[in-house]
Amino acid sequence: MNSKKIYDFVVSIFVEHFELEESKIHPDATLFDELGLDSLDMVDIAVEMQVRFGFKIKRIVDEEKLRSIRTIKDLCLLIEDKIKSSKIKVT
Amino acid sequence: MSNNRVFITGYGAVSPYGIGAEKMFKGLYENRSAVVSIKEELGDNLQFFNCLVAAPLHETPDPHEVPRKYRRNMGPLAVLAYRACLDALVHAAVPEEKIGSPEVGLVFSSSTGSVDSLEEAFRVYLNDTQRVLPHSGSFFKIMSHTCSANVAHALSIRGVNYSVSSACASSTQAIGIAYDQLKNGRQEIMICGGAEEMHPLVVSVFDVLQAASWNYNEKPTQTPRPFDSLRDGTVCGAGAGALILEIEESAYRRKAQIFGEIIGYFSNIDTTSMAQSSKESIVMCLQGALSDANIKSEQIDYINAHATATIVGDISESLAIAEVFRDNNVPVSSLKGHMGHTLAASGALEIIASLEMMRCGKLLPTRNLVTPAPEATVLCHVPSSGQEKKVSYFIKNSFAFGGINAVIIVKKYKK
Numbered sequence: 104m105n106s107k108k109i110y111d112f113v114v115s116i117f118v119e120h121f122e123l124e125e126s127k128i129h130p131d132a133t134l135f136d137e138l139g140l141d142s143l144d145m146v147d148i149a150v151e152m153q154v155r156f157g158f159k160i161k162r163i164v165d166e167e168k169l170r171s172i173r174t175i176k177d178l179c180l181l182i183e184d185k186i187k188s189s190k191i192k193v194t
Numbered sequence: 195m196s197n198n199r200v201f202i203t204g205y206g207a208v209s210p211y212g213i214g215a216e217k218m219f220k221g222l223y224e225n226r227s228a229v230v231s232i233k234e235e236l237g238d239n240l241q242f243f244n245c246l247v248a249a250p251l252h253e254t255p256d257p258h259e260v261p262r263k264y265r266r267n268m269g270p271l272a273v274l275a276y277r278a279c280l281d282a283l284v285h286a287a288v289p290e291e292k293i294g295s296p297e298v299g300l301v302f303s304s305s306t307g308s309v310d311s312l313e314e315a316f317r318v319y320l321n322d323t324q325r326v327l328p329h330s331g332s333f334f335k336i337m338s339h340t341c342s343a344n345v346a347h348a349l350s351i352r353g354v355n356y357s358v359s360s361a362c363a364s365s366t367q368a369i370g371i372a373y374d375q376l377k378n379g380r381q382e383i384m385i386c387g388g389a390e391e392m393h394p395l396v397v398s399v400f401d402v403l404q405a406a407s408w409n410y411n412e413k414p415t416q417t418p419r420p421f422d423s424l425r426d427g428t429v430c431g432a433g434a435g436a437l438i439l440e441i442e443e444s445a446y447r448r449k450a451q452i453f454g455e456i457i458g459y460f461s462n463i464d465t466t467s468m469a470q471s472s473k474e475s476i477v478m479c480l481q482g483a484l485s486d487a488n489i490k491s492e493q494i495d496y497i498n499a500h501a502t503a504t505i506v507g508d509i510s511e512s513l514a515i516a517e518v519f520r521d522n523n524v525p526v527s528s529l530k531g532h533m534g535h536t537l538a539a540s541g542a543l544e545i546i547a548s549l550e551m552m553r554c555g556k557l558l559p560t561r562n563l564v565t566p567a568p569e570a571t572v573l574c575h576v577p578s579s580g581q582e583k584k585v586s587y588f589i590k591n592s593f594a595f596g597g598i599n600a601v602i603i604v605k606k607y608k609k
Contacts, residue, residue, distance in 0.1 A: 121262070122262050141263075143266070143267075143330040143331065144330070146330035147329050147330050147331075150328070150329055150330070161334075192491075
């Protein structure tokens with residue numbers, strides 16, 4: 104799965120689940136300050152990642168990574184990294 | 195210890211007649227039935243049900259009225275509760291800055307958490323056992339204090355917060371607990387009531403226990419029939435009712451409109467049966483409320499009965515009322531024949547309807563009561579056309595599975 108597809112997936116989550124306007128979403132948008140998300144929304148992002156890509160968010164290692172995410176770009180990179188490391192073939 | 199007077203300064207209702215107390219009053223005074231066939235709604239589950247009628251909501255609050263931050267943790271149940279509480283606060287004209295103060299608390303009730311959300315969670319779980327819940331808000335929709343917690347968060351109500359869950363006595367107990375909080379000086383204003391969402395699982399509980407109406411599936415508006423000789427069980431309904439209770443000092447300070455005064459409350463449990471309350475336990479509860487109110491039974495002008503039209507339940511209540519009120523000829527009616535049994539919401543909705551009866555001096559009859567059952571002939575039923583009556587005091591009865599009894603006494607406001 105290429106970076107563009109991952110980005111589109113992330114945008115779709117933010118539009119559908121968090122009811123954000125697509126125009127407000129860009130790679131450098133900060134999740135908490137700019138887009139108004141909170142820790143519960145991060146849990147839902149993790150759930151959606153699990154549903155879409157089939158990998159599990161492991162306690163401690165991944166949760167720490169999730170907590171360190173600040174922007175949309177950070178989130179896309181984490182997903183890309185997880186796809187690579189879990190060797191899951193995602194289309 | 196304080197002994198504050200407790201006034202009712204506002205209310206909000208979502209009933210099977212629609213959103214808003216005025217729609218409920220209109221439906222009741224037009225003597226319309228809110229009971230309909232639910233064959234289509236049951237779909238594939240139809241074969242499992244004997245009772246094919248219910249009083250669902252004909253108008254549902256739009257969840258999008260609630261900001262997403264709060265809505266994501268709310269199932270349909272909490273949205274109902276939110277709307278009733280919001281309407282009650284607006285009706286009472288409680289200033290926004292007051293709502294967020296620590297002197298304002300909330301006691302809200304429901305039979306369970308959101309059954310609809312519980313079903314959704316199980317659908318995900320059974321389909322994919324690797325996932326326990328569909329999303330972060332799932333538990334907040336399912337938990338038994340979903341209404342009290344969610345409404346408090348969404349409306350910033352930061353005082354005491356309790357959740358009551360006692361099935362059909364839920365909102366009467368919630369109002370009673372709120373009354374105690376105010377009477378004892380713990381809070382200045384309390385929002386209280388109950389909500390119930392319609393779900394086949396709830397209907398099935400009454401169906402399995404043979405407490406639901408089966409004989410009027412083709413004639414939905416003719417059931418339930420409280421106190422009637424042809425009654426065959428109750429009909430489940432949905433809704434939410436909320437009251438604003440306020441201590442005298444606070445109500446006078448802000449020149450609030452006062453709709454009534456709660457002067458008595460009592461609750462007990464009958465441990466002889468899980469399914470129904472005995473006459474003796476109801477007598478004890480009625481006497482406890484009269485004692486709390488410090489009035490005599492002959493002062494009561496109207497009794498809004500629990501009377502759900504179950505075969506056994508109506509008998510116990512009839513005999514208990516007859517024993518406590520003897521020859522007082524106090525008019526009695528039940529509103530279940532109009533809008534079904536809204537379970538956890540019923541106490542609050544029926545108190546709101548009784549406040550309207552007290553205001554306009556016209557008692558509502560028991561819809562579908564044609565020929566009183568032999569045990570119910572001991573009561574003085576409100577005639578089917580209604581009854582003009584000046585009401586200074588009324589009683590609201592609520593009884594629930596588990597043997598829970600709750601009685602509230604309301605007095606017409608006098609300075």
